[in-house]
Amino acid sequence: MSETALLLAGAGLLAGTMNALAGGGSFVTLPALIAAGVPSVAANATSTVALYPGGLASAWVYRGGLGQVAGVPVRPMLAVTLAGGLVGALLLLWTPSSAFDAILPWLLLTATLALAFGPRVAPWLQRRARLGAGPILVLQFGLGVYGGYFGGAVGLMMMAAWSLLAGADLKALNPARTLMVSAANTVAVVCFAIAGAVRWREALIMGAAAVVGGYLGAHLGRRLDPRLVRAATIALSVAMTAVFFVRAAR
Template sequence: MNTMIPTFAAGVAAGAMNALAGGGSFVSLPALIAAGVPPVQANTSSTVALFPGGLASAWAYRDGLGPVGTVPLRALLVATLCGGLVGAVLLLRTSSAAFTAVLPWLLLVASIALAFGRRIGEALRARWRIHARAVLAVQFALGVYGGYFGGAVGIMMIAMWGLLDNRDLKLLNAPRTLLVSAANTVAVLAFIAAGAVRWPETLALLAGATLGGYGGAHIGRRAPPGVIRAVTLCATTAITVAFFVKTYFV
């Protein structure tokens, strides 16, 4: 019971981060581990707790749904759902020791995507174009990553889709939120069916994330984007470094 208040508070912070700039799992996952939840179960529980917020975002963007370049949205959805299921099954089959070892690297990948994803995407668009068929293969791989861990997967999707054409990236927000939610949906169903969710901590985190998401949306309308981004990157970098130190040097 003593862990419920810190877990709820972490949910508030995670929900606010997701509403402002993304990266909420950087807070929710360590908070669950600190509350005594085993690492794999902490990841599954974090995914379940943050899922309703992502679903609400997908619903809010529903009017902007459409194909990505020449690739039909339905084909992307099927690839993402299949990948998400594979990623969820892989996570459930990963031992706590193995996940603990790989977690800092997953956080590092997500941190790099949050910090440099847009610049990397722009640099790639200036040099390469990707065939529509290759997009489905990459989308499947991103679905696997989304079902397994998912940090900053939406940014990765937009960076990859940008290689199709010079479309305004803002128009990709609707399919991004839908497909991230799709990967999370099959993962959440798999985690619940496998009994891999710690419900007391998950519900506390979910309640906090709902409140934080609502408050974060209001803060986002007033706070300078540069400040929001700087705070987010500082937090994600600090958490990533802390996990590397804890895993490999302590």
């Protein structure tokens, strides 16, 4: 196996493990693909495709626990998420790689802040804000756009938004989170495949390793301290964000 294939397989393994434990796998797959010589837009599309099967499997496992999301029925939430995912995927395909290179560090920073501060901000906002179905659907459309365009930590952002604005229980939201993330990614994967934006060899290597990582991560999650997992994920996110800001400044 070549060095590039080993890099991609290792990144996929780590990303799959991270997604099973705490999320944030794209912080590993995207830089690895760019390091392997894949342009940033194609790298983002390929990363989405590579990590898609694991997310779909999670959605299937959680299918029995679906209920209302922040007081809104699942079907309208799913519809706006699909629409947002389509808009986001098309925006990515229309974005030149040079422009995406400039935007990428800020997207990573947004995802990192969500990972780091979402759980702390939630209780404060829960005491101060409650929104009805209309604003929540608009917000969900925006999250769908983000998911289709980039997707880093979008599942955490959805969980944070729903709990922040509707006071929903985080554990009960896991089934809806996996479904909505998979919905946005499904539309994105179809768009990327039709547009020829996916590097399939890289996606297959990385995706196969990510499935193995997801299996290992599920078992590790039973043994590791969640606080340690979260701290390691945030540290990696901060490091990758810093790297991409330095890269953009050159």
